[in-house]
Amino acid sequence: MVDTTRPKCGFPWPGRYWLIGLGGGLLIVLLWVGAVADIARFRRLTLEYNERELSSLARALAEQTARSLQGIEFILVRTSTWALDPRRTQTSPADSDAFLREEINGVPQIHHLEIFDAAGNRTATTLLTTKPLSVADRTYFQQLQRASGNALAISEPFKSLSEGRPMFVVARRLEDAQGQFKGAIVAGIEYEYFRKFYEQVGLGPGTAIRLLRTDGTPVVVFEDRLPADRTQTQTRYVHRPVPHFPLAIEVSREEAVALAMWRTLTIDELIGAAVLSLFIMVLAVALVRQLRNLRRVNSQLRSSQQRWRAVFDNAPVGIMLLRPRDHYMAVNPSFQRMVGYSTAELEQMMPADITHPDDIQLTQRHIDQLVCGEHDSVRFEKRYLHRDGRVVWTVMNIARVTVSVEPSHRAAPHLTDLLVSTVEDVTQRRDDEQARRLLESQLRQSQKLEALGTFAGGIAHDFNNILGAILGYGERALHAVAKGSPEQRYVEQMLKAGDRARSLVERILTFSRSGLTTRLPVHVEQVITETIDLMRIRLPDTIRLDVQLDAPYAFIAGDPAHLHQVVTNLCSNAVHAMPHGGTIRLELALHRLEAPRSFSHGALGPGDFVRLSVRDSGVGISPELLERIFNPFFTTRKAGEGTGLGLALVEGIVREYSGAVNVRSAPGEGASFDVYLPVIDAVEADVDPLRAALPLGNGQSVLLVDDEEALVGLGEEVLAELRYEPIGFTSSEAAWLAFHANPQRFDVVVTDQTMPNMTGIELALRIHAIRPDIPILLVSGNNSAVLEREAKAIHISAVLRKPVRQADIARALSRVLAREDDETAT
Known part of the structure; x- marks a missing residue:
């Protein structure tokens, strides 16, 4: 079985490139989010490490500073003990100075050592000067005066007056056993000693080490500044108190210096993220291109299959695929409609099952020629039997093709012969050709009728003039004879004959004019009665006419001649349907429709109608002819016996009068024609028009x-x-x-x-x-x-x-x- 359905695409979403872009973008976003998170984490860790480093350094410097100051304090304590010894008063100034110099010998951080009395005057010094000096106004001296016990005071940095060198002093309070202030021991400390010590720590540019008093006043400051072209940023500070001294170590570092390594790591991280992002983008582009190629291939495959499927499904001719002497493999909708069977039904059939019996051998002979290789393709006419039993004429083109077939089980593909056939339905063409020949015959007949109508029109005009004279003088003769005399009856019969002749001329003129004349109220029963009287004369003895008229007051808007033609043609058609005799039943009755109703030829809305029924007991009408009986020039009579205009004229008049015709018939059961015409309100005149009083003029x-x-x-x-x-x-x-x-x-x-x-x-x-x-x-x-x-x-x-x-x-x-x-x- 050949699969003619559309194949499913192997890749379900080749056109959804936005999913790839979304996935790649999401991966890049996640990559950059991770990179930013790592950068932020590295920054936090770097700053934390900087804090720990500065804290450790500050603690070490504080301890080192404390050890240096402890040596100074030890000298101050020992000097204080010597200065308060009562025996010191017996020591000369030179000896005192020598003692002080001996105390600071080998202590590089102490520049000089001095003793001041309670008034702030210098009493001993290591400096080679005899100039008096008072420190009473110095802040540190005043602090010692206000303090108690063995208090220490440290001054702010200043420049010595003698040498101009920066330094600061560490002073110790002197008091006697009663706690009275007796002066101060002051040690001048080398500023550069501590600054160089701090410099040797080597923290690098952007860092600073400060020795501060408890009130925040800088005592020693070392700063390793950044180059002038570097932007200053926020500074990180760490404070550590110097143990046992009113001092603190402050270590600071510019944040830019602390984050220098972090910036390097950040650049590396960003470069890595950018490289990975570029790689992902290149990979996504390559994947999209590959998918586009796949989609293009799939699209071309689908387009090819769709074109084949479109041709197969929408071809105006039938297409079928089958193996020789086997069931149908595939058929298109046109062939299904042609024979009336579905695909599932045809797959279970052999070609001979729906071929006309007379064409089975012909078809098999052509197929044998193809299989034997005598021909690559053949063309011939054949007939199919439709599901409903009718014959379908076709023109077939069959070609033999060799294709590779893959079996369902695992086996190697093999070659096989298939028959591809196109089938063209030519039934309508044959019918049209027959209809064309019939129309040509009817056209010749209509040309004859047209010539006859033209001739009849000329004759009718002259005949009307003759009738005018006959009827005119007949009326005058009727007025001239005595009432009730035999002559009056003779003249009246002559006038009636003239009226019948007038109606005959009107029927003749029907062939030579188009359209209807002005409509007047027509007494239906009266016209039908007159028509029946004329029909009885011409009826064969084998046909009986049964009439039942039950609409004495029914009027229609029209022309009596047209109603006469309707009755005459229906009765003539009934007579023709009974070649061996029978009964024609003519009925006239009023009929009311309460709702719209459709008939075999026309539809009517609600209203009052007069129904004229003509029924015969003849041979009846077959279903295929029943649809064509009202077609112009259609007739079942032999050549020369009829024109086929009778029923067409009936249908045209009824349609022009807004009526309808309902036909019922079956072979062998006769035919029934019901004509419905809308009625109007009218009153029948009771006075004989020949005797009615006429309106007279006034000499106009x-x-x-x-x-x-x-x-x-x-x-x-x-x-x-x-x-x-x-x-x-x-x-x-x-x-x-x-x-x-x-x-x-x-x-x-x-x-x-x-x-x-x-x-x-x-x-x-x-x-x-x-x-x-x-x-x-x-x-x-x-x-x-x-x-x-x-x-x-x-x-x-x-x-x-x-x-x-x-x-x-x-x-x-x-x-x-x-x-x-x-x-x-x-």
């Missing part, structure tokens, strides 16, 4: 025009009898000249339509150009909707149909003249 002047001299003479007599003043002309040109000479002479114009040189329409146009208000009556033996529209467009008052009876002309003149009087009065 009537311009009468007709090319038939007999009709002009008859018209003048009729108009004079109706108390009008007629002026008759047998030439439209002469009538126009008379009117043009004196337009105000005439009150109304009655003119024929078909006349030589100038028609009635043309004459009316000329007359209205001079007197637009004058009423004009147009008389024609071939009334049509076109003529009536033309007459209405040029404001002709009325159109009368030949032959015109006295009552018709009397009522028409009375109506138009009364309308003119009303307009004049207004």
Whole structure:
């Protein structure tokens, strides 16, 4: 079995490149977040390490400073003991100075040693000077005065007056056994000793070491400043008190110096993150390109398969794939529709199962030629049997192709022969060809009918003129004979015959005009009764006519001649359906529809209708013919027996009257035609139109025009009898000249339509150009909707149909003249 379905894509999301970008971006973000976190952690650790380093250094310096100061303190304590010894008073100043020099000998941090009394005056010194000196105003001396016990005081740094060297002093309070202040032992300390010591620590640029008093006053300061081009940043400080002394060590370092290694590590970290980010981006781009290539390949594969599938599924011809002498492997929808079977059903069938029996051998012979290699492809016509039993004519093209087939189990692919066939349905083409030949025949027939209609129209016009004279003089003869005499009955029968002849002319004119005439109230039952009387004369003896009329007050808006044609054609069709005799049942009844309803030919809304039913007991109509019976020129009769226009004329008239036709039939069960026509409200006249009182004139002047001299003479007599003043002309040109000479002479114009040189329409146009208000009556033996529209467009008052009876002309003149009087009065 060949799989014709669309294959699934092996890679489910080749087009979702944003997922790759999102994943790569997320990985880069995580990488940079980790890098930033590491940088922040390195910074914190670096600062913590700096704090620990500075703290350790400050503690070591504080201890070292304490040891240095302890040596100084020891000298001050020993000197204080000597200075307070009572025997010191017996020592000369020179000996005292010598003693002090001996005390500081070998102590580099002490510059000099001096003793001051309670008043602040110097009493002994190691300096080689005899100049008196008082320290009473010195801050440290005053602190010692206010202190108690063996207090120590340390001064702020200053420059010595003798040498200008920076130093500070450490002084010890002297007091006697009673606690009285006796002076101070002052040791001048070398500033540079401590500064050089701090310098030797070598903390590097950006660091500083300060020896501070408890009040924050700097005593010794060493600063290793940054280069001038380096920006100063925040400074980190660490304080450590000097044990047993009112001093503290402050070690500081610029944060930029402390973070120097961190910056190096940060740069390395950023470079590494940037390199990894670039690698990820390159990897993502490479992956996207690879996926695009994969998607392009997949897209090309899908496009190829979609094109093949689109051609296979939407081809206007059938396509099928099968092995020789095997079941169908694949068929497209066109072939399925062609034979009426689904894919699943065809896969279980052999080609012979749906081939017409007469074409099975033909098909097999062509397939054998392909299999034997005689031909690569063949083309021939064959017939299929549709699921519903009808025959489908096709043109087949079959080609043999060799393909590689992969079996479902693990085995090597092998080559096999397949048959690819295209099937074109030519049933409609054959039907169209037959229909074309039939239409050509019908066209020739219609051309004959058209010529006959033209000929009939000419004859009808002349015949109407003859009928006009017959009916006109017949009416005058009817008025001249005595009532109740045999002559009156003879004349009345003559007039009825003339009316039937008039109806016959109307039927003849149906072939030569298009559209319907003006619709008037038509008494349905009366027209059908007259038509049945005419039909009975022509019915064969083997056919019985059963009539049931039950609509005595039904009127429709139309033309009696059209209703006559409907009844006649339906009955003629019924007679043709009963070649061996039978019964025609004609019924007329009122019918009311409460809701919209559809019929076999037309649909009707709610309302009142008159239903004309014609049923026969003939051979019936097959379903395939039932759909075509109303087609023009369609007939089941032999050549020369009918034109196929009867039922088409019925359907056209009913449709024009807004009605519907319902047909029911089956072979051998006869046929039933129900015609529904909408009814109107109308009252049947009780007075015989031949004896009804006619409206009379008042001496109005009537311009009468007709090319038939007999009709002009008859018209003048009729108009004079109706108390009008007629002026008759047998030439439209002469009538126009008379009117043009004196337009105000005439009150109304009655003119024929078909006349030589100038028609009635043309004459009316000329007359209205001079007197637009004058009423004009147009008389024609071939009334049509076109003529009536033309007459209405040029404001002709009325159109009368030949032959015109006295009552018709009397009522028409009375109506138009009364309308003119009303307009004049207004």
